[in-house]
Amino acid sequence: MTTLLHLDASVRGERSLSRKLSRAFVQAWRQGDAQTQVIERDVGRNPPPFIDEAWIAAAFTRPEQRSAEQHEVLRISDELIGEIARAEVIVLGTPMYNYGMPAALKAWFDQVIRVNQTFSFDLARGDYPLAPIMAGKTLVILASRGEFGFGPGGVREHMNHLETHIQTCAHYLGVNDSHVIAIDYQEFGDARHQASLAEAFEAAASLAGQLLGQRLAA
Template sequence: MTTLLHLDASVRGERSLSRKLSKAFVQAWLAGDAHAQIIERDVGRNPPPFIDEAWIAAAFTAAEKRSPAQHEALRISDALIGEVERADVIVLGTPMYNYGMPAALKAWFDQIIRVNQTFTFDLARGDFPLQPTMADKTLVILTSRGEFGFAPGGVREHMNHLETHIQTCAHYLGVARSHVIAIDYQEFGDTRHQESIVAAFERVPVLAAQLIDQQGMPMCASA
């Protein structure tokens, strides 16, 4: 059975296009794999706390030596890591804010990328001492962007610090494959924006079906 971790990072509610995209992806997955398990995590509406000095001290203290206060400081981190560990596919709906991640999404990554939990550190590995502890996960980024040209080769590729940052961090969550479906031109609100919406939603069920097939799950007759 495949487990999807469905994350939303937009601070908007029903107006959010990234939320609509991620919801459509999960629905398309369930249409093809009715037995999939879905873990819901809404960091846009319920952001995790920022890490602080107490969190760092607890994270770098061996588990058996932590005080009750230190265990409490890592309680949310432990829960979020557990969700990622259970997931085969991470479905991330996120807008682009100021060319990068929403603060709540960055806080989520900071809570999860944790030494001796999601990665190990060993100087015997030379110049690449960090190594993720999880592997073989798939990431689907479903996003909406105010401008356009952020894809490879686009006029704003150099300004895209959303997908590149997510993919860099996701390596330490065991992500081996990533896919992006994006809506562009949101601030323009013209026909190009409408065409981009249509194109993105058309791609969603196609990608879901492809990934279900790669996961080796049988397609439902209604899919």
């Protein structure tokens, strides 16, 4: 039985295209496997708190030496990391805000990329002392972008700090395989946008079937 962690990062409700796209992916997966468990985490509507000095102090204190207050500071982080640990597939619906990720999504990453929880630190590794603790997870990024040309070779590839940042961070959550499907041209609202919409929803359903098939065959 597969467990999906379904994250949504848009501050919009039903107007959100990334929400609709991520929902379509999860529905397609469930149609292929009704036994799939889905953990829902909406950071757009319920953003985690930003980390602060107290959080950092607690995270770098040995668990047996933490005060009750420090355990409470890390309570949300522990909960979010637990969701990641349970999931084999992370399904992330997110818009592009100012060419990067929404602040709430960045806050989520800051809460879950944590020393001795999701990554280890060892100077014996030389110039690359950080290593993920978890492994074997698949990430599916389902994005909506106002402009276009953000993919490899595109006219705005150099401006894409959304998927690239997410994929860099996701490495420390044990992600070994990632996929990106995006809706473009949202700000134009023209025929190109309609075509991008149709292509994205078709691709999401196809990818869900493909990944599910791989897991069932494994």
